[in-house]
Amino acid sequence: RNFIMGGYVHGEPVLITGKGTYSYMFIEAHNADMSRRWKYDIMDTDPGARGSHITPILDINNDGVEELFWGERCIELDTGCELFCYDKESYSGHSDIVQPIFDYENDKIYIFIARETEIGKGPRVNVYNTSGSRVWGKFEQGHMHVNWACRIKEHPHPLVMSAESGGENKYCLCDAFTGDDVSLPFDYTKCFPVDINGDGYHEFLHIEEGTLFNAKGDILGQVEGHGCQRSRILD
Secondary structure (H helix, E strand, O other), X not given: OEEEEEEEEOOEEEEEEEEOOOOOEEEEEEXXXXXXXXXXXXXXXXXXXXXXXXXXXXXXXXXXXOEEEEOOEXXXXXXXXXXXXXXXXXXXXXXXXXXXXXXXXXXEEEXXXXXXXXXXXXOOEEEEOOOXXXXXXXXXXXXXXXXXXXXXXXXXXXXXXXXXXXXXXOEEEEEOOOOOEOOOOOOHHHEEEEOOOOOXXXXXXXXXXXXXXXXXXOEEEEOOOOOOOOOOOOO
């Protein structure tokens, strides 16, 4: 798989290209004139997690240099140095999602991760801090395949959801900061969060039935067909 991304180093743009997800991977950074800034190879025998389906870029330590999360590896964009890799010596599988979660009240960032491969190595659902340490984790086994984060008015913190593909059908909906279980009055494992009205809180689209709920379970409307992708297109 091929990736193209971008970030900033002290205000200067850096173009990032990457290749690979499950075995050998490499990442290249380019300056604005397309000269190579750095190259980072990850061999299939190297320790640490493989890639992920999303590749967040953000400045986790407020030093003006943004970082790339290539899977569970945090790489700063200036020199390509790896700052940390979660559970590097014990996990070398593929993560479905690597999602930053912002705690605006306390000016902290958490990283929500759900793992797919190496199904016998837990925890499978995790939240980490930006120093490389786990805050909480759940499930010792399972291919966690459907995962998302959301914000609702009814809960003070963001929520994260993870559901297993096959197996024992493990699933959880948790407070992102504490790991405490949370419930919603509908089958959230078959829904995707989408802020349909732009108020900063999420509604939920049932991906099979096309029903749109609010967090209280009230039906807000219906869309035709199946929901598979949700994106902001226009203001």
